[in-house]
Amino acid sequence: MGFGVNLNFSQFVPSIPFILEGVLVTLKIVALAALLGFALGVILALFKIGRMKVLTWFADAYTSVFRGTPLVLQLMIIYFGLPQIIGFEIEAFPAAVIAFGLNSAAYISEIIRAGIMAVDKGQREAAMALGIPYKSMMRDIILPQAFKNILPALVNEFITLTKESAVVTVIGAMDIMRRAYIVGGEKYAFFEPLLIAGVIYYILVMILTLLGKAVEGRMRKSD
Amino acid sequence: MIKVVDLHKSFGKLQVLKGITTTIAQGEVVAIIGPSGSGKSTFLRCLNLLEEPTKGKIWIGDQEITNRKTDIMKVRQNVGMVFQHFHLFPHMTVLENLTYAPMKVKGIAKAEAEAKGMELLRKVGLAEKANEYPNRLSGGQKQRVAIARALAMSPEVMLFDEPTSALDPEMVKEVLEVMKSLAHTGMTMAIVTHEMGFAREVADRVLFLDGGQLVEDAPPSEFFAAPKSKRAQEFLEKML
Numbered sequence: 001m002g003f004g005v006n007l008n009f010s011q012f013v014p015s016i017p018f019i020l021e022g023v024l025v026t027l028k029i030v031a032l033a034a035l036l037g038f039a040l041g042v043i044l045a046l047f048k049i050g051r052m053k054v055l056t057w058f059a060d061a062y063t064s065v066f067r068g069t070p071l072v073l074q075l076m077i078i079y080f081g082l083p084q085i086i087g088f089e090i091e092a093f094p095a096a097v098i099a100f101g102l103n104s105a106a107y108i109s110e111i112i113r114a115g116i117m118a119v120d121k122g123q124r125e126a127a128m129a130l131g132i133p134y135k136s137m138m139r140d141i142i143l144p145q146a147f148k149n150i151l152p153a154l155v156n157e158f159i160t161l162t163k164e165s166a167v168v169t170v171i172g173a174m175d176i177m178r179r180a181y182i183v184g185g186e187k188y189a190f191f192e193p194l195l196i197a198g199v200i201y202y203i204l205v206m207i208l209t210l211l212g213k214a215v216e217g218r219m220r221k222s223d
Numbered sequence: 224m225i226k227v228v229d230l231h232k233s234f235g236k237l238q239v240l241k242g243i244t245t246t247i248a249q250g251e252v253v254a255i256i257g258p259s260g261s262g263k264s265t266f267l268r269c270l271n272l273l274e275e276p277t278k279g280k281i282w283i284g285d286q287e288i289t290n291r292k293t294d295i296m297k298v299r300q301n302v303g304m305v306f307q308h309f310h311l312f313p314h315m316t317v318l319e320n321l322t323y324a325p326m327k328v329k330g331i332a333k334a335e336a337e338a339k340g341m342e343l344l345r346k347v348g349l350a351e352k353a354n355e356y357p358n359r360l361s362g363g364q365k366q367r368v369a370i371a372r373a374l375a376m377s378p379e380v381m382l383f384d385e386p387t388s389a390l391d392p393e394m395v396k397e398v399l400e401v402m403k404s405l406a407h408t409g410m411t412m413a414i415v416t417h418e419m420g421f422a423r424e425v426a427d428r429v430l431f432l433d434g435g436q437l438v439e440d441a442p443p444s445e446f447f448a449a450p451k452s453k454r455a456q457e458f459l460e461k462m463l
């Protein structure tokens with residue numbers, strides 16, 4: 001029996017474009033989920049710091065549940081389980097966006113809450129002393145400063161989302177991961193296509209990291 | 224005019240203000256002095272309801288602000304406040320700091336708000352800094368902008384909580400000068416300060432607070448020459 005390394009990347013070269021098409025799917029899912037997660041995250045964060053006890057309770061419970069259960073379970077509940085209740089099928093793509101969006105909202109709301117708390121409380125007092133209403137104060141004074149502080153954490157969350165998005169493969173969305181798996185199945189060799197997928201993910205993450213650094217740098221400049 | 228009757232404020236079990244009664248007339252400049260922890264800031268912050276009094280009544284003009292029906296936001300628009308640590312909005316330019324609240328809160332048109340903002344900046348000697356961000360300014364400049372920001376709302380009353388305490392000594396004067404010229408315009412002012420010279424020169428009256436009580440209330444000439452209470456005497460000995 002030979003244990004010689006038996007890799008053959010050349011046979012996968014024709015499949016690379018097919019796998020690369022998954023980049024767009026992955027990015028679309030991640031971008032839409034990030035938007036949804038961000039919007040919900042802001043709302044949940046405002047609930048958490050607000051005075052309405054019910055809303056605070058709701059936001060805390062939401063965060064606890066979504067952080068306390070596996071993402072892949074949430075995904076499968078939405079894709080396989082929900083149709084049973086709502087009476088119609090959900091496509092893999094929207095199911096993935098919803099699941100990741102709801103999930104990242106929990107994490108993002110914590111990041112934003114911490115960011116708001118970190119804004120000097122004198123800012124709030126100065127705004128109050130000027131008679132600025134709560135809504136305007138939050139939107140124009142507190143949140144812009146909070147976002148500046150939390151930008152690195154948000155980029156991080158975005159990167160995590162990009163990597164974690166690979167689990168959509170379990171519901172059959174045609175992302176990078178799924179395509180690599182299909183190609184592997186056709187050729188009865190998984191190592192090479194999965195490695196190719198790994199390289200693609202790594203490059204994506206590096207690009208996102210660099211983008212994050214660039215945005216952060218520009219923010220610093222305006223300081 | 225500010226009228227305060229039997230003002231109490233507690234934080235939990237801690238009684239900070241124990242029944243303060245005083246009146247500040249229209250155009251009067253009052254210096255509030257006293258040892259650390261005596262309740263000076265708390266007193267000042269009650270006047271624009273940044274702290275909610277536990278008991279007692281406060282009138283600004285003919286409006287009783289401690290009445291539940293009073294619109295707190297409206298009251299605050301009428302009462303400017305200057306803080307020890309400035310609290311300028313760091314993500315807005317100097318001029319934006321001055322125009323934001325008038326535009327947002329009072330609905331004043333941008334052009335008008337900017338014209339008024341520039342006029343105020345000229346008054347505090349900082350017109351050329353209009354488009355700078357606050358972190359490019361020195362402490363004294365920041366505080367002058369903060370004063371202008373409060374004035375941009377055209378308040379009837381101005382509150383100052385140790386406006387020069389966070390400043391390097393060489394910057395104290397420029398801020399006091401601005402406050403002095405504001406006093407000459409007939410603005411009603413309540414100033415918590417450790418600047419005894421300024422209090423003596425500019426204030427019409429000195430309120431001495433100790434242990435949450437108004438221990439003395441006298442013109443500066445009287446107060447500094449011959450404080451009646453032992454506590455004020457001791458305090459002045461330490462200060463001067």
Ligand SMILES: Nc1ncnc2c1ncn2[C@@H]1O[C@H](COP(=O)(O)OP(=O)(O)OP(=O)(O)O)[C@@H](O)[C@H]1O
Binds near residue numbers: 234257259260
């Ligand atoms: N938000 C608060 N919660 C609890 N205690 C407070 C609060 N604000 C002030 N205090 C307490 O009330 C007392 C009076 O505080 P205050 O800030 O009014 O004093 P001050 O005369 O302004 O002192 P200083 O000269 O040091 O500024 C202090 O014992 C302070 O610890």
Ligand SMILES: [Mg+2]
Binds near residue numbers: 264265384
């Ligand atoms: Mg104080």
